[in-house]
Amino acid sequence: MIKNDLFLKALKGETVERPPVWMMRQAGRYLPDFMKLKEKYDFFTRCRTPELATEITVMPIHQIGTDAAILFSDILVIPQAMNIEVEMKPGVGPWLPNPIRTAKDVNNVIVPDIEETLGYVMDAIKMTKQELNNEVPLIGFAGSPWTILCYAVQGQGSKNFDKAKKFCFTNPVAAHQLLQKITDTTIAYLKAKVAAGVDAVQIFDSWGGMLSPVDYQEFSWKYIQQIIDALKDEIPVIAFGKGCWFALHEMANSGASALGVDWTLSARNARYLSGGKITLQGNFDPSRLYSPPAEIKRMVTQMINEFGKDSYIVNLGHGILPDIPVENAKAFVDAVKEYKAN
Ligand code: CP3
16 A cells, blocks of 8 residues: 555545645756766666666655656657657757658557567666655656657657648648557557556646647547556546647546646636546646745645645646756645645
């Protein structure tokens, strides 16, 4: 049994004395100890070495006190395992030297054997579970097929993923073939993570909001739904779609246990659009962590009052920014722990 089960209770919609809190991208970036490891080992070495991935995963538990851990890894290990080369260029971010641009490129993409290509992730999960000693739950994750396609086709980060959209709209048959291969790989990958011991999984659709509501259904949601269908009877699934407020109704009826929302909608609108029953997770503006700690605490208390303490997981509306002072991240978490329902 996990000692701090607030997060798991919130996922089930059970009554809690206060909501649980964790932060997207909490493992890394803004933590000084992480930066020291970053000087010594490159990104994928950190991902592929279970001892390093474990050490980074537990850092925010010990240093910030979040109620859940998220495994240190990246959504782009999936395209890597599918025969698409991925580099992480310091100062640039993801870099794919041979992006997917044609139907022939899609044919060369494989649906890999998970143990063979991503066994190191399962080793990191098993080691992290031991290290956590049942103190807090461990979250596993994957990118949504659409978000992975964005990087696989664009070849790097982008403000609008124009090349990815062009590929989908000029070559929809090949795009759907690619999305299905990513979906099949992701389902096998998340099932392996569940077998290795994660307590919940989150699907990051970071770029779903780039699509119109109609295109979102066709190129993103359809595939996320397949993943939820395959996992929901085994483990709680959190679906996070940045900018995807227009799809909240559909998402709320998908079998997901919780929905992540960004900071562009009010708690009231998020509850309204999602039908008022499902657990919501979010939605503090990550830039608001630049505010002084006292102001952060005031705003977090207000956010909890607006969402309500039950069926709610306190989080940011997207990943924590790299230059947030550790004491500000701590103020965010402390405000939740000090919360008293009024
Ligand atoms: O939550 C956690 O801290 C767990 C680890 C985690 C990483 N990436 C580590 C990482 C998670 C959950 C991710 C998810 C991820 N990766 C997403 C979805 C969430 C989101 O932010 O939208 C996306 C889009 C990526 C792709 C990616 N990886 C980008 C765009 C970058 C470069 C920019 C950046 O974030 O610094 C990465 C690199 C990356 N992934 C780093 C970390 C800690 C920084 C690089 C490094 O440490 O060398």
